Structures are given as structure tokens and as C-alpha cells.
Amino acid sequence: MNLWILVLATVFGCYALKLAGYLVPARVLEHPQVRRVVELLPVALLAALVVVEAVADGRHWTFDAPRLAGFAAGAVAVWRRLPFLVVVVLAAAVAALLRLVV
Template sequence: MNTWIAIAATVLGCYAVKLAGLLVPAGVLERSMVRRLAALLPVALLAALTAQQTFADGHALVLDARAAGLGAAALALVLRAPFLVVVGAAVLVTAGVRAIAG
């Protein structure tokens, strides 16, 4: 039963957040600071998620094959490679380092 209470609370919370976004006055959304924040916030959140998934393992910081894959992806981005090449480079380097490390 506790699972269904958690699901219902999550549904209500998501609905409340959506409703709050719809109720924000248009004048607030037109401010330059709000526009800048809306443009930069997704990039910051994605960077934080990438760093957390790459360098964390439970409660410890680690430096393993994932970091090498991220480095390969960063290099491919600097070289202006297409998105699929960036992802492929990250996958291949990560798999290669894991295979070598054993």
C-alpha cells in the first residue's frame, strides 16, 4: 500500500508543479534574467548529471573507464564531430579501457 501512496503523491506533486508553471504571469517570463536562467539551467543540470554519473560510484569518487569515455567525447566535440560520432567515440573508448583493465 505504501508504494501506491508514493505513486499518488508523485502524481499530485508533478501536477502541482505543472500547474504552478502555467499560473506564472507572462510578465515574469518576459524578464531578461528569467530568460537567461531558462536558457542556462538545462545545460548546468546536464553537466551536473554527467559529472555525477561519470565520477561517482555510490558514495565514493572514482576515476575509471567512464572518465576516459568522457574525455574521448569531449575531444570529439572539440573537433566538431557529429553527435553520433561523439557517442560512438565515448562508447568505444570506454569499452576499450574496460577490456584492457580486465
């Protein structure tokens, strides 16, 4: 299959998904359970991405000390409600320092 066909199909699929969000009636979004899911969905997706990046390398699981230490430092920083930029820099610094030592 041609690469450009896949790119165009992805573009149209993303556009259709975004358009579908605008076409959802307001009364559906006002329902408390739907509102709760909509509010928590980005948090769940970001958490899943962080965990995958922390313990996966391509298609394989990778449990190495620097990654897990950076993940733990980031988790503690989030728990302490530090700003997002501080969380990222702290996690990266811990992982980099541990890679330097190990």
C-alpha cells in the same frame, strides 16, 4: 509508508510543478535574467547528470580510467560541436575499449 502513496505523491508533485510553470505570468518570463536562467537550466542539469554518472557509483566516488577517458572523449566531442549521438557513441566506445584493454 506504502509504496503506492509515495508514487502518487510523486505524480501529484510533478503535475503541480508542471502546472506552476504554466501559471507563471508571461511578463516574468520576458525579463532578461529570468529568460537566461530558463534557457541555461537544462544545460546545467544535463551537465550535472553527466558528471555524476562519470565519477560516482551508487553513493561512492569512483575515479577509474575507462570512465574518465570516456568522459574526456565526450567532452572533446562536445567542444568540437559534434552531433549529440556521435558524442554519446564516441564516449561509450572509448570507455568500452579501455575496459577491454585494462
